Amino acid sequence: MTTGVRRRMGVEQRRQQLIAVALDLFSQRPPDAVSIDDIAVAAGISRPLVYHYFPGKQSLYEAALRRAADELGARFVEPQQGSLGARLLRVMHRFFDFVDGHGPGFAALMRGGPAAGTSRTCAMVDEVRQAAYDQVLAHLGIEQPPPRMQLVVRSWISLVETTALLWLDGRPIPRAELELQLVHDFAALVAVSAAYDDEMADMLGHVLAGEPADGPFGDLVRRLAALAPAPRA
Secondary structure, rough: OOOOOOOOOOOHHHHHHHHHHHHHHHHHOOOHOHHHHHHHHHOOHHHHHHHHOOHHHHHHHHHHHHHHHHHHHHHHOOOOOOHHHHHHHHHHHHHHHHHHHHHHHHHHHHHHHHHHHHHHHHHHHHHHHHHHHHHHHHHHHHOOOOHHHHHHHHHHHHHHHHHHHHHOOOOOOOOOHHHHHHHHHHHHHHHHOOOOOOOHHHHHHHHHHHOOOOOOHHHHHHHHHHOOOOOOO
């Protein structure tokens, strides 16, 4: 991302440009491998001018992470229309759009990168997870989730995050297949929990009642049925 020629910008405009340039570079290679000189060249300005807007690489890195966290959290926002399975699948598609296009940046955000352990970075990651949690509950139509549902939703979000990080190492599974599998994982987690709790069973029944046979959850039922052994004569 290069401006080509130096041009005058307002303070906030220049700061936003530098954040965008840094995020773009962090999305191409690990943040540790990106220098202030790299950012200055990509922005078409001098190294001292970068320091005029940001006191150091760490502050610019955290600003880039802030933007990445806001964008990633927004990927979980989905209109509450259609079946739950279809909505979650659209969310996974947008989520992996971000992961696929910002691999090193996504890994840096979720693992901490150069800012690992700092309270600001940890808070950003927690905000992304909480935004995802709130959105999933909203789609389930649950304002006061019982303990088991809280565990299911947070466990699934953790699974999505970990799976995405592992997938970035070589992308061994087709992305579309992985997105669908993660939606199936959510249904499976709810189903297993429902086997232990009547309240969860009622919630599962409510969710499945609105699922079309040709939707993601219907697809899971068919796949599981195909694995079941044939009854003995």
